[in-house]
Amino acid sequence: MQINEIVQKLGLTVLVGGDLAAEVTGGYVADLLSCVIAGAKPHDLWVTLQTHVNIVAVASLKEVAGIVVAEDAVVPAVTLEKAEQQGMVMLSSPLPVYETVKQLVALGL
């Protein structure tokens, strides 16, 4: 499934574009970046409340398809700038992590 399709069906806000045609094959949820480094897989969509600038480097390292920041968590400008530089897709959902993941599961992810 392409990120585009997920954005449309869930009504997510695109904070930083990038490759919205990228294929998403799974999901990962954690706010502790050491866990993400250990556990996330390429092409995962990563749902988190962590907004520190380090999330962009970790997402790039793990080659995830994109980051979904849940619960309308405020993303610092420095994080958005880093995502622009790295071409990392950043999305935002007003729903809490649990509800966001339920919707992703309902889409068949």
Add this chain to the structure above:
Amino acid sequence: MRESSRPESSRREYHVDLHIHSVLSACAEVEMLPPLIVEEALHKGLHVIAVTDHNATGNVAAMMEAAAGTGLAVLPGMELLTQEEVDVLCIFDTPQQAQAWQAQVDGWLLPLDNDAEHFGPQFLVDAAGDFVGEDTRMRKAPAKIGIEEATRAVHALGGLVIPAHVERDVYGLLYVLGFWPPDLDADAAEVSHNMRPSQAYAQYLSLKNIPIISNSDAHFLDWIGHTRTVFRLAEAPSVASLRAALRQGAGQGFYVP
């Protein structure tokens, strides 16, 4: 650096423990009272300590008063929990600086009351260790301030910034943020008693060029000074002299015995 040109002999070694909780921390034992902390620190051969309660500074003046005339230097501090959920030591010279910092932090804390039954009470005490009141604000929850912004704010007030027990899996910077943020301008990193600085450098490449110290993180008396850092200071202990020693690097300005 200016200090490095001074002769070795003009510097003195100070045993320093910059991470000690008082009864204002809900998780500290009730024995963590100013006169007892001071007595224990002196007994353990410490010369400088900092009192660092969770998101709180309400006992720093009492701690400093309790140490007055004993030869023990007490620096007022706080263990801040940032919005990323990273613990950071903020160390100052004066109670006024600590109060100014507290006013900022209070604006970033959630408007919740402490649940003393579940988290423990947060006691305010005087220099004799007598009960003065209870801090009813929830101080265990993170403050809505990012670690870089908090660092800039503490520096603006003239304080030191040292992320605490960076390797620990609870509120440790490396665990929460994965690696030391390249733009973080902190003065040093603290490792817990579980890890030597040499191990930390070997295991975490992002700590390269970051001074690493160690403190006790004492929540009960017997632990005070268990882990410490020896600083070689050219002047009396202060934020400035500690920072100068940190900048001289491990082995020169300081070492973890």
